[in-house]
Amino acid sequence: MNWLVNVVRPKINSLLTRQAATPENLWIKCPETGQLVFHKDVEANHWVIPGSGYHLRMGAVQRLAATLDSGFEEIKLPDVAADPLKFRDEKKYVDRLKDARAKTGMTDAVKVAVGAIEGSPATVIVQDFEFMGGSLGMAAGEAIVAGLETAAARGTPAILFAASGGARMQEGILSLMQMPRTTVAVQMLREAGKPYIVVLTNPTTGGVTASYAMLGDVHIAEPGALIGFAGPRVIEQTIREKLPDGFQRAEYLRDHGMVDLVVHRKDMRATIARLCRLLSGAPAADTLLDAPETLSDEAQVEAAHA
Structure with a gap:
């Protein structure tokens, strides 16, 4: 023993x-x-x-750190009702939110920060797919609107990193209402004369693609990112035809004119900084034209006239 x-x-x-x-x-x-x-x-x-x-996939915290210069300011986002519809499926919506917050350390799917990218002032809005699939609900919609309003008020370009499966079903029509609200906020930024650059990451689908994610002055995509409204399987079942190879992937969309650039993540920060300088009319804008390996001639022309 x-x-x-x-x-x-x-x-x-x-x-x-x-x-x-x-x-x-x-x-x-x-x-x-x-x-x-x-x-x-x-x-x-x-x-x-x-x-x-x-x-x-890259989390929102890591994305902000990789994009902005050190010392950036994270913006406090508006509070919203946690569970306006008292929704429940297999478990309560409030419990799903608690689980997502514990997993990611975030309040909701979007973070906003103001700082500089290679010295160029910028407001960066990031969706995190790990928080309930980056779904667009009231809190995410308020955060995106707040980010765009901050960019307009502070006179900076707005850079949005989209990563989402679409609208958040647990919030019903209140989730769908974020599509026109964010569209109006994009228009406000445009009226203020400030650039709006969208980076489409894997995946960007549903109501997010149908609203603010496709309203940028310049659209950049990460290699291999899935971008579309409905998924390929749903489209194939609907039209009963085989889709082309690479359909809805970043490279396919660039080749067919829906995306301006496909940029490797290691080059993303430098590319965004050059676009910010070019679209803001900064003196260093001509450095963009010295990087043909990053931007094609067609993309440079489109960016210059955005």
Whole structure:
């Protein structure tokens, strides 16, 4: 009995303690190639798989840090009713919100910050897909409107990183109302004469694509991003035809005129900074024309006349 208590039990406890201390996400598997990559290497590479170039989803906090210069100011966002319709499916909507907040550390799916990108003032609005699929509800709509109003008031360009599965069904018509509200806010920014640059990340779908995500002066997409209203499977079932290869992917949309640029994440910050200088009429705008590897001639012309 003493041997079981004094020897076996401590060994078992030691083994269980070591297993609990080992991180679960030590390795990341590339969804495209199946390659296993050490998560620190992926994080250092802006959440892009080094071998395949596959762009993983990037959280709002990491996106702001990677885009803005240090010392940026995060904007306090308006409060909204947490559960206006008292919605419940398999579980209460308020419980889903609590779970999403605990998982992401965010109040809702959108963060807004004001700062500079390579010295150029900018207001950056970021959707986080990890928060309930980046869905557009009242809180997200208020945040986007607040971000666009902040850009107009402070006289900066607005850069929006879209990542969403669409409207939030738990808020019904109140969610759908955010589409015209954000559209009006984009128009206010346009009347103030400030640029609006949209970066479409994987995925950008549903009511977000049908509103503020496709109203930019310039549209940039990350490589391989899924962009559209309905998904490819739904479209195929509706029209009963096989869709072309790469349909609704960033490169396909660029080739067919729906997206201006497809930019690798490592070049995103520099590209946005050059566009901000060009569209704001800053003296350094001519540096944009010195980077043909980043922007095509057609895209430069479109950006200059946006």
